[in-house]
Amino acid sequence: MNEPLSRLTIRLSINGRKVEREVSARVTLADFIRDDLGLCATRLGCEHGVCGACTIIMDGVSVRSCLLLAVQADGAEIRTVEGLAEAGAMSAVQRAFRDHHALQCGFCTSGFLMTATELFERDAAADESEIRHALSGNLCRCTGYANIVDAVAALLGRES
Secondary structure, three states: OOOOOOEEEEEEEEOOEEEEEEEEEOHHHHHHHHHHHOOOOOOOOOEEEEEOOOOOEEEEEEEEEEOEEEEOOOOOOEEHHHHHOOOOOOOOHHHHHHHHHOOOOOOOOHHHHHHHHHHHHHHHOOOOHHHHHHHHHOOOOOOOOHHHHHHHHHHHHOOO
């Protein structure tokens, strides 16, 4: 009987940069992003996919990087919060969060920014109910969500 491969080579694009690395078949995508690539804004909170702090955008869809293995991202296009800035300036989503005081301790912020970015790119016509639904997979212990919802609503050209 053949033993499973313990290390595999993966190739992906992260924040527009091509990456090729050999990884353990069991390392999570979150750990790969943080430990191997040094992109530490992707946070590890619950490590069960509940809190949303590890949210990234993979192939245009927001996903929990703690629930995926790095090898599952082979060939993927990944964006993390470090890739949101546009020519050195904050993205529209980042500006909306700043302008609406949608930041407190900052631990959950990366996940919320990535979720909001995906919503903005997928459905710029989302109403308040759709905004709240999209954000419902991310947990924040500080803000009570009002300012976060207001930031996304303003980004989409509506007031909540």
